[in-house]
Amino acid sequence: MEKLLYSCSATITCHGETTNLSGRAKVGNIIVQLSTWPAISAAMKVERDLHMSRGDGETSYASNSRLQEKSILKTRPVLHEAVAASYETSSLSSGGAMVVADLGCSSGPNTLLVVSEVLGAVADRREAELATLMGGQQPPPPAKHVQFFLNDLPGNDFNLVFQSLELFKKLAAAKDKGDSLPPYYVAGLPGSFYTRLFPDHCVHLFHSSYCLMWRSKVPEELARGTVVNEGNMYIWEATPPSVVKLYRKQFQEDFSLFLKLRHNELVANGQMVLAFLGRKNKDVLHGEVSYMWGLLSQALQSLVKEGRVEKEKLDSFNLPFYAPSVDEVRDVIKQSEVFDINHIQLFESNWDPHDDLDDSDDLVLDSVQSGVNVAQSIRAVIEPLIAHHFGENILDDLFKIYARNVAAHLQKVKTKYPVIVLSLKARRVPKYHANDSCYSLLTHGQFM
Ligand SMILES: C[S@@+](CC[C@H](N)C(=O)[O-])C[C@H]1O[C@@H](n2cnc3c(N)ncnc32)[C@H](O)[C@@H]1O
Numbered sequence: 289m290e291k292l293l294y295s296c297s298a299t300i301t302c303h304g305e306t307t308n309l310s311g312r313a314k315v316g317n318i319i320v321q322l323s324t325w326p327a328i329s330a331a332m333k334v335e336r337d338l339h340m341s342r343g344d345g346e347t348s349y350a351s352n353s354r355l356q357e358k359s360i361l362k363t364r365p366v367l368h369e370a371v372a373a374s375y376e377t378s379s380l381s382s383g384g385a386m387v388v389a390d391l392g393c394s395s396g397p398n399t400l401l402v403v404s405e406v407l408g409a410v411a412d413r414r415e416a417e418l419a420t421l422m423g424g425q426q427p428p429p430p431a432k433h434v435q436f437f438l439n440d441l442p443g444n445d446f447n448l449v450f451q452s453l454e455l456f457k458k459l460a461a462a463k464d465k466g467d468s469l470p471p472y473y474v475a476g477l478p479g480s481f482y483t484r485l486f487p488d489h490c491v492h493l494f495h496s497s498y499c500l501m502w503r504s505k506v507p508e509e510l511a512r513g514t515v516v517n518e519g520n521m522y523i524w525e526a527t528p529p530s531v532v533k534l535y536r537k538q539f540q541e542d543f544s545l546f547l548k549l550r551h552n553e554l555v556a557n558g559q560m561v562l563a564f565l566g567r568k569n570k571d572v573l574h575g576e577v578s579y580m581w582g583l584l585s586q587a588l589q590s591l592v593k594e595g596r597v598e599k600e601k602l603d604s605f606n607l608p609f610y611a612p613s614v615d616e617v618r619d620v621i622k623q624s625e626v627f628d629i630n631h632i633q634l635f636e637s638n639w640d641p642h643d644d645l646d647d648s649d650d651l652v653l654d655s656v657q658s659g660v661n662v663a664q665s666i667r668a669v670i671e672p673l674i675a676h677h678f679g680e681n682i683l684d685d686l687f688k689i690y691a692r693n694v695a696a697h698l699q700k701v702k703t704k705y706p707v708i709v710l711s712l713k714a715r716r717v718p719k720y721h722a723n724d725s726c727y728s729l730l731t732h733g734q735f736m
Pocket of ligand 1: 356394395481482504
């Protein structure tokens with residue numbers, strides 16, 4: 289029997305020309321209805337438009353993610369502890385395999401660094417387990433199998449991930465002559481982490497690095513233009529309090545939803561290690577991350593003055609982003625009542641990813657070079673959103689101006705990113721009401 293399952297639309301862009309498809313397509317016994325859709329919608333849709341710069345070329349995220357790599361290395365001890373705890377928990381569940389998901393894995397060396405860190409930590413646990421059994425009568429338990437899920441939004445360069453995975457497996461096998469690495473399996477999982485990604489209670493460990501400052505959407509009033517953050521893409525010095533309130537509310541709703549979703553997916557006592565950009569300064573208008581986006585807004589303002597960007601375009605560009613303070617994070621966790629905090633900490637990381645001077649050092653050796661380095665690392669993250677909204681032709685000039693703005697700023701004050709690191713343990717019994725589960729949220733359409 290033929291069944292009309294989906295009514296959807298499709299847009300194909302080829303050599304800069306956009307074609308809208310409409311009509312019906314048959315896939316097996318399922319008919320897919322293709323209907324018209326406005327060409328390129330100006331309004332940003334995070335699930336469709338947010339992704340890091342693809343490939344492994346000069347401006348790609350894969351070639352410009354040293355800042356995020358430093359954070360993964362810094363949080364290594366916290367991750368290893370969580371792996372050790374998950375190792376024990378997974379030994380109690382049927383089958384004994386350990387399920388690990390990296391949320392917002394992106395593409396490039398960091399994706400595989402996380403896989404490699406987890407495998408190394410599992411190998412350490414196995415070694416310790418075997419050492420305690422040495423000389424005893426008991427036969428050693430079988431090696432633990434690890435199932436990884438690498439999650440990101442659908443626009444992520446999963447092809448690059450899968451290609452590099454093949455090389456990673458060969459290198460890991462060649463290096464691992466003593467067979468200490470556990471058997472492991474890796475699958476890609478496209479989808480927003482603000483939706484359900486797994487069935488109930490099947491994940492032992494969630495990891496996410498440099499992702500949770502991204503919101504599920506731009507706050508609605510800002511997106512609709514009923515409230516305007518004139519000349520800025522994010523909260524900065526002149527941002528009205530009404531806009532700050534909208535961003536903060538969006539963070540609270542998103543983070544609270546994220547915790548509930550992950551709690552449903554984690555086994556009892558499951559672990560979660562999260563690192564994301566935060567705010568050290570209590571004053572929202574002068575946060576360190578606000579400067580990062582503020583200086584980019586200033587670069588866009590320069591292009592407005594030159595007549596290359598329309599002012600309305602700049603005013604309607606708002607980032608789906610919020611860098612919370614530790615207290616704001618703690619409040620949401622407390623209110624959610626489904627996680628216990630093992631560990632919470634804020635560390636600082638130099639703006640320039642190639643500046644390895646001690647974090648307590650306030651010296652910028654070469655502010656011009658640091659400006660270029662910062663601009664490159666931010667470009668790899670934000671270029672797709674900027675290109676979608678303003679067009680590609682401004683990119684090179686915009687990031688040159690940005691590099692100069694950053695250099696001038698660093699000459700005055702060495703600025704650092706505050707990174708919040710969290711290790712959480714899922715409580716056994718969810719305290720929120722059963723009717724308030726993810727599935728009931730889904731039926732009420734709150735995921736749209
Ligand atoms: C700065 S990158 C960090 C990537 C990687 N974890 C690392 O440490 O290098 C942030 C990633 O989060 C992803 N992301 C943002 N919002 C997301 C969402 N709602 N669901 C899944 N991934 C998301 C982005 O697509 C991007 O790949």
